[in-house]
Amino acid sequence: MRLTQGQFSFLPDLTDDQIKKQVTYAINQGWATNIEFTDDPHPRNTYWEMWGLPMFDIKDAAAVLLELAVCKKAHGSQYIRITAFDNSKGWESPRMSFIVNRPKKEPGFKLIRSEDEGRNIKYTIESYATKNPEGERY
C-alpha cells in the first residue's frame, strides 16, 4: 500500500527541487517548518518524532533541505514529513504537512474487528510494521 497522509501523497514522490519550492512557499507565508519522522504511521499518531525544533528563524529553504538530508541519513528507512506552523491569531496550528520520505516497503494496516453486542463492531487499525519494537520496524 501507499500511505496517503499529507498534502501530496497522490502525486509521484516529490523531488528535492519540488520540496524546496514548497518550503519556500511556507517561509514566504511566515510559517516555521519542522521535520518529523516516525516508524508508526497510524492515522491517529499525531506526534511524530521531531528532528530538532521548528525552524522559526530560517529564511532560506536551502537550509531546511540540508537538515532534511541529515535526517534522511539517520532515519531514511522511516516516514519523514515536513510540517509548516502558522502562529497567527485564529490559526496557531499547522498549515502544511507533506511526506518527503517513505520506507521502501509499506506493509500497511490490518483492520481488526471485534464483534460487539447486536451487530456492532469495534474497529482497531494496526500497522503491520509496529509488531516489532520502535526502531526495528522498517
Place this chain on the structure above:
Amino acid sequence: MNTPTTIKEGKERYQPGVMEYAKMGYWEPDYMPKDTDLISLFRITPQVGVDPIEAAAAVAGESSTATWTVVWTDRLTNCELYRAKAYRVDPVPNTGPGTNIDQQYFAYIAYDLELFEPGSIANLTASIIGNVFGFKAVKALRLEDMRIPVAYLKTFQGPATGIVVERERLDKFGRPLLGATTKPKLGLSGRNYGRVVYEALKGGLDFVKDDENINSQSFMHWRDRFLYCMEAVNKASAATGEVKGHYLNVTAGTMEEMYERAEFAKQLGSAIIMIDLVIGYTAIQSMAKWARKNDMILHLHRAGNSTYSRQKNHGMNFRVICKWMRMAGVDHIHAGTVVGKLEGDPHMIKGFYDTLREERTLESLENGLFFDQEWASLNKVMPVASGGIHAGQMHQLITYLGEDVVLQFGGGTIGHPMGIQAGATANRVALEAIILARNEGKDIWNEGPDILKQAARSCKPLEAALMTWKDVTFNYESTDTADFIPTPTISN
C-alpha cells in the same frame, strides 16, 4: 421622501388611534448606532403610494415594539429603548423609474441589545423576521445583512469544532478536503450504500456524505446505514492510513430521535454527523452543543434555504443564514461553488465564504457585505462547495474558494467511467497537482488546464475524468447579485 416630525413622548404621542410609524419614534435620522446595537439592513419595496421612510419606520416598528395602533401601555416601559430605529434609507441603484423593477430602498435599522435573549437564534429571528415580512405596507421585503455586536456574539457557543481543530483532528492540512454525496439519493440498501462509501474513500476522498433527504426510510433504516457506513470508513482508513469520515445524517422528526442517532454515531466511532437546515434554529443549536460535548464535527446541509434566499426582492440573503449558522455552532455549511450547477455569483459567494471563515470582515458592497463585522473569536465554519463540479474545474475552484473548503464531487466521483475509486483518485490527484503548482507560484487560473493535463499523464483516472466532463459548464445568469455603484478611484 418627506421627513415627518417624530413625536417620541408626551400626551400628543399617546392620543388613541392610528399614527404614522415614522412619527412614533421608529424613524430617527440623527440616530448614531451604538457599538452594542444590532443593525439590520432591509431591502424594501414599498406599496404604491407608501413613502419609503414610512415603510422603513413600519419595518422597524413591526420588528420591535409597535402594533397597528397607539397603545398607552408603552408608557409603562422605557419604550424609547425598545423601539427599533430606522436611521437611514437609500434608494437601491438600478431600480425604479427607467428600469423594469419597482423602486426599492435599503433601510438601516438599529436594535438595542436589550431586545434579544442571550444565546438564542430563535429569539433573534422571532424579532427580526417574525411578523414583518407579511406586512401589507410593503410589497416585498428582504433582509440583506445584519451587523451583530460583539457583546451579543459572546453569548453564543459558535462552531462546535471549527476549521482549525477539524483539520487537526483529521490530520489534513494545506489543501481543501474532498467529499462526495452518495448517489442515487434514494433507494440504495444499507449494504449497497456502504459500497459507494468504501470505494470513494479508498480512492482518495476524505469524506462521503449522506444526502439531505436520507434519514430512515423503508429502503434503508438509519441503524443499518450507520453500521455499513462505519465498516466502509474503517476499512478505507486501514487501506490508506488516513483518517476518513462519513457524514451520518441524524435529521429526524424529534430531538429525542436525533440525539439517539447521534449517540449511535458516536458509539460507532464516527468523526462527523450531519443535520439539515430544515430542522430549525433551536434544534441546530442543540445539536451544536451536543457536538461540542461529544468531540463531533457537525455538518449542516442548507436544505430549504433557496425557498427564501434566492429571489432578490423578498426573503433573506444567504449571508444572513451564514452569520446565524456561525453563531448557532455548525462546523460545515454548503455555501456555493461559483462554477457548479447551483446559484452563485462569484462576488456574492466570496461574501458568504468570508463571513464563515474570517476573524473579521470589512464592509464590501461589491461582495454584498454592508457592515464591518468582528467575529469575537467564534470558531470558523468550513464552507462546502457541492453541486455539479468536476476535476477539470479544480484550478477555478481553488482560485475562487481557497483551500479551507470541502469540495464535494458527487456525480464527479460516482459517475466516473472507470468506477468510483477511479473517480475519487482523479479528484484527489487534480487537487494535489493544483495546490502543488499554486504553492510553486504558478498562475493556476491560466495554466490550470495544462497542469491538470500534465498530472493526467501519470494518472489514467484523471485523464478519463478530463475527457468525460471537459465541456461541462453551467453558465446561467445569477439571480442574486450585488446592487451598488462602484466609487470611481483616481488612478495614478
